[in-house]
Amino acid sequence: MVGKNKRRGIKLIDYSIYLVTDSSGLTEKDFFRIIEQACKSGVTLLQLREKELSTRDFYQRALKVKQITDHYKIPLIINDRLDICLAVDAAGLHIGDDEMPVEICRQLIGDKILGVSVKSLEAATEAEDAGADYFGVGAIFPTETKDTSLVAINTLKEITGCIQLPVVAIGGIKENNLEELSGSKINGVAIVSEIMQSPNIEAKVLALKNKFKDNKEQVNGK
Numbered sequence: 001m002v003g004k005n006k007r008r009g010i011k012l013i014d015y016s017i018y019l020v021t022d023s024s025g026l027t028e029k030d031f032f033r034i035i036e037q038a039c040k041s042g043v044t045l046l047q048l049r050e051k052e053l054s055t056r057d058f059y060q061r062a063l064k065v066k067q068i069t070d071h072y073k074i075p076l077i078i079n080d081r082l083d084i085c086l087a088v089d090a091a092g093l094h095i096g097d098d099e100m101p102v103e104i105c106r107q108l109i110g111d112k113i114l115g116v117s118v119k120s121l122e123a124a125t126e127a128e129d130a131g132a133d134y135f136g137v138g139a140i141f142p143t144e145t146k147d148t149s150l151v152a153i154n155t156l157k158e159i160t161g162c163i164q165l166p167v168v169a170i171g172g173i174k175e176n177n178l179e180e181l182s183g184s185k186i187n188g189v190a191i192v193s194e195i196m197q198s199p200n201i202e203a204k205v206l207a208l209k210n211k212f213k214d215n216k217e218q219v220n221g222k
Contacts, residue, residue: 013075013113014044015134015168015188016212017205020079021048021065022196035065038195039072041205044188047094047115049079062088077115082108094136097123106131117170119151124163132165136190139171140181144193153184160185175207182215 019038023031039046048065050058062078066088069076075091078084082105085093092113095105102116116127117136124135137156139149150171160167169181170190178189189212198204 013134013166015166016216017043017208018045018047018168018170018188018190019043019195020170020190020192021046021050022192023050026196032064032068034196034201036068037201038205039068039074041202042209043074043191043195043205045075045077047077047079047190048090055081055083058084059087062090066090075113077113085109085112092133102127102130102132115168118159119149120155121159121162124159124165124167128163128165134166134168134187135159135163136168136170137186138169138190140169141172141174141177143172153180156181156186157184175204175211178208178211179215188212 021035026034035046046065046069048062050061053061058081062084066076077092077094078088078090079094080096080099082093082100084090086109090112092115093105093109094115094117095102096117097119102114106114113133114131115134115136116132118124118127119137127135137159138151140151140153140156142150156167156169166187168188168190169184169186173189173191174194181189189208191208194208195201195204
């Protein structure tokens with residue numbers, strides 16, 4: 001296993017506007033159109049999440065999405081499916097707290113990016129020691145895409161204050177509640193429906209980028 005001290009600082013990834021896909025209610029054509037518009041408009045990282053597709057269909061979709069993310073030089077992260085991540089040579093893998101152990105994923109994916117969902121400082125510390133590269137903390141706000149208990153913003157602040165790895169807030173985050181995360185020292189926000197269902201993706205991504213930048217500058221005292 002590669003220890004955390006040997007890994008920290010190796011991957012310089014921009015986590016600021018992290019798009020997590022949701023294909024619910026979308027035609028395949030619209031799904032890929034939205035992905036391309038989002039990448040073109042400035043999302044910095046993209047996670048492909050497909051809970052309902054068969055392995056073959058997930059693989060085929062991942063190949064097509066990777067063509068888009070590669071074109072715009074945006075890292076592609078695969079949700080949960082280590083096999084798909086390796087099969088399409090994605091930039092990384094994101095796993096939940098009920099997936100394969102972090103240390104096993106690290107061994108199997110090598111130097112690819114490894115993200116882990118956590119809800120507590122204890123879980124984050126354990127995953128950091130096991131080889132995680134970043135954390136997704138949430139859900140912060142209620143969300144329709146995932147039935148899960150909420151994580152208090154104070155817990156988010158506790159994690160960002162004690163953990164040296166990047167932290168991304170996830171769960172129900174929208175333009176109109178993003179400012180509630182001010183002071184949390186997060187490295188990014190994971191956005192789902194706010195982008196995937198937006199009638200004007202370019203304007204929405206720009207608004208999110210500007211608001212996140214403003215929040216970050218307030219934290220840094222600029």
